[in-house]
Amino acid sequence: MKEHKEILNPVWVRINHWTHAICIVTLVITGFQLRYPDVFKIFGFKSAVHYHNVFGFIAIFNFLIWYFIYMVKGELKKQYIPTKKDIKLIPKQGYFYLVGFFKGDHPLMEPTPEAKFNPLQKTAYCGLMFFLLPVQLLTGLFLWDIHFFKPVIDFFGGVRVIDAIHIFCAYSFATFLIVHFYLATLGHTVFAHFKAMIVGYED
Amino acid sequence: MFDNKFQLCYAMPLRRGEAMQKKILIFLAVLCVAFASKGWAVSNEECLECHGSKDILHMSPQERLEMVVPTPRRKAVRKGGISLYVNPQKFAASVHGDFQCTDCHTEISEIPHPQHMGMVDCSQCHEDIVDQYKHSKHAKVSKRRCYECHNPHYAQPFSKLTLKQRQAICLKCHKKAKHDWLPQEAYHFQHLECTVCHAPKAEKMMILQVYLEEKAKKQALTSKDLKRVFGSETKDIIAAIDTNHDNVIGYAELENFLKQIKKKKIGSPFLNEQVVVSASSHDFTDEVQHIKDCTMCHAAKKPFYKDTVLELPKDHQTVNVKVAKRVVLLRSPIPQQTDYWNSVHGVNDIQCMDCHADLKVVKTASGFEVVSGARVCENCHGDIMEEYEGSQHYKASKKSCSGCHDPHSVAPFAQLTVAQRSAICLRCHKDTKEKHQWLPQEDIHFEYVECTMCHAPGAEKGIVFYLEAIDNQGKERKVSYENIVKLLNLKEGAELQSIVDKNGDNILQTEEVSDFLKKLNANKEYLNQKGWEKIRLGVNLVVLQASHNYTSKGLKAKECYICHSPDTKFYSKLLLELPSGPSEVAGVDLDKYILVSLEKIPRDSGFYFLGQNRISKQDLENLKQALKKKDYSIILKIGYKWLDVIGVLMIIGIIGFVGFHTTLRILTIPNRRRRRKEH
Secondary structure, three states, rough: HHHHHOOOOOOHHHHHHHHHHHHHHHHHHHHHHHOOOOOOOOHHHHHHHHHHHHHHHHHHHHHHHHHHHHHHHHOHHHHHOOEEEEEEEHHHHHHHHHHHHHHHHHOOOOOOOOOOHHHHHHHHHHHHHHHHHHHHHHHHHHOOOOOOOHHHHHHOOOHHHHHHHHHHHHHHHHHHHHHHHHHHHHHOOOOOHHHHHHHOOOO | HHHHHHHHHHOOOOHHHHHHHHHHHHHHHHHHHHHHHHHHOOOHHHHHHHHHHHHHHOOOHHHHHHHHHEEEEOOOOOOOOOOOOHHHHHHHOOOOOOOOHHHHHOOOOOOOOEEEOOOOOOOHHHHHHHHHHHOOHHHHHHHOOHHHHHOOOOOOOOHOOHHHHHHHHHHHOOOOOOOOOOOOOHHHHHEOOHOOOOOOOEEEEEEEEEEEEEEOEEOOOHHHHHHHHOOOHHHHHHHHHOOOOOOOOOOHHHHHHHHHHHHHOOOOEEEEEEEEEEEEOOOOOOOOOOOOOHHHHHHOOOOOEEEEEEEEEEEOOOEEEEEHHHHHHHHHHOOOOOOOHHOOOHHHOOOOHHHHHOOOEEOOEEEEEEOOOOOOOHHHHHHHHHHHHOOOHHHHHHOOOOOOOOOOOOOOOHHHHHHHHHHHHHOOOHHHHHHOOOOOHHHHHHEEEOOOHOOOOOOEEEEEEEEEEOOOOOOHHHHHHOOOOOOOOOOOOOOHHHHHOOOOOOOHHHHHHHHHHHHHOHHHHHHHHOOOOEEEEEEEEEEEEOOOOOOOOOOOOOHHHHOOOOOOOOOOEEEEEEEEEOEEEEEEOOOOOHOOOOOOEEEEOOOOOOOOOOHHHHHHHHHHHHHHHOOOOOHHOOHHHHHHHHHHHHHHHHHHHHHHHHHHHHHHHHHHHHHHOOO
């Protein structure tokens, strides 16, 4: 039992994760409100703008903290950058999710503090944390004050280009959120991964 | 002594030195002649013995004849009002007071003098003036001589004459100075001297005089009053007013001066304007340039007067100090610097008289104020007035038309930019920034949206694209008709709409606009010559048909979706503003899809119409219809709106996949349990 209680997610990771989770969920919902003000009313446009801005900034700081701590610990590369071996294993991992899982096959690997992610996770999170999220946060920042960021916005081709990128990333995030939530239930029990993110270790 | 006297004659066209030299020479010559012929000349005292006594006026012709040497063969010179009697004191005080009588009356060398004498030749001293006058219409028509207007015995230096005294010279004969075409006739006569108009070549100046109004009494400011304002120890009053000592009294300095007078409770000061001639011309005419055109004085780009001075009292005399031109612009009710004929009223040939003919206007300290008579604007803009008077704006502010619009310089509404339109409101509503802090992207809204978009709910609104050139410094300017003609090498007068609207359906498709811009930007030579980087589409959200029913509530206050939803109805038209002639623009309908087109159209990148870029039911309907008709151009047209289609499909797809996975997961539970047990 003792070895099972090994801390997978230290406190700061868990706080960071849930802060991020609250931000992204709020941003997605308020974002939908901003995009569809006439279709449904959750917050109303005005407060949607307000919360979208507030949680946007929290998300930016949260991301910076995450990046900074991982940089200091020097674990970024190890945890998030897929190696050649990882990439070769992607089809196998995919096969597990689509077929092996139903057959009751053993997962390719169990998460350990040294290697938390399987090859597919690693690749996905790499794209998410080093591309999708920064792009989304930056475009969001530009759109927060169009007047102030006009020179930068113009450089990228104007507000509608920036906005198009932001909207596309937003739909991607919404999609990711669903996938992320579902895949989290695929631990050795349905709630195993959730528990790991709350108390730090799996059963 | 001489010098002093001549100094006063500053209206003389001769330079002072030259004039003096000439006079001294003439004086000496006269003296010499007198000496050569008769020894001592006749003195002024001798002349005035007879002519200085009023008795001469009561003598019979017979009695008078006995006192002179009869010259029956000579013809009498027409007298023209010059009296035989000369008041010795008044003569001594006149501009000619230091002369000997015989300096002018040169035929007299002894007493008694001849009965009939030749006419005094003023050109001996005033050659230039006489020359100028001889050729004037006044001389040709009336044949009047110098002395018939100016009494040489009592003449005062021109610069010392008051406006009334100057006018009196003309009005002596022109008793019925018919100016009934002139609006505010009395006002004009009160503030202008005749020659301001009737001597076109004279140099004019505007004199501002300080008057005090106390208990409905108006009085000119005296040097005593000035001492009370600045204290008796202040010697240099001008320096006290002209605080920056640049010898020109600026607007702030003048305001400050008037404030100081007010503070001392001497009376409430106001400025009185007079326009007078500063350097006279004797080329009088009744053929005034631009006759009866008010804009000759009231809308000239360049003021018709040269200087503006403030007249200040100084020990029973006055001194003039130069005043900044801006003072007049701000204080004067007359539209000095505006080019009236280019205003919307001028362009439509509204003559001054059309509005000002039957107005009774009074002068107040702050300028003109309409106190009675028909309300001018209502004559033409009755419907607007009616609408406006029902508005919250009128009820709260009681502002009349001119409170917002200057009728003399107002440009056609369609030609005003968003900034210019908003400026009309922002002149009074200074706290708009604070009041609109609830608005997301406040600056962007203020840049592209004019106030009345929201605050005149009844107005017809539109999104107007226009052609703008970006120069090398990044500055924007509208592209004119002339620019386009040169850019496309067209003939002058060419019609532009048909060039843009190739299929002639009167609606500009995105591709048509894109092609047109490409053509404009292809003429690199002209662009370089102008220093322009490129030509792109600028865009504004503007009111197309104004409504004057203003309200502070705006368009259902603070609901963003009124404007920001794909089916928004707050605007009725999407237009391209296309110059249709040298000074005309036409609005051509634009296809709505230009807002979301993927086509690379250079356009103002700051404009982004949130809500308009989202797919709507109508778009999906259009898509369905078009695909049925196999019109695949709709795919490109929908442009940025595909984002939502793709995004929503992505979400639906993943939910479907998760659902599918979950189902399989449930179905394979027994299978997996078995495997686990096996292990």
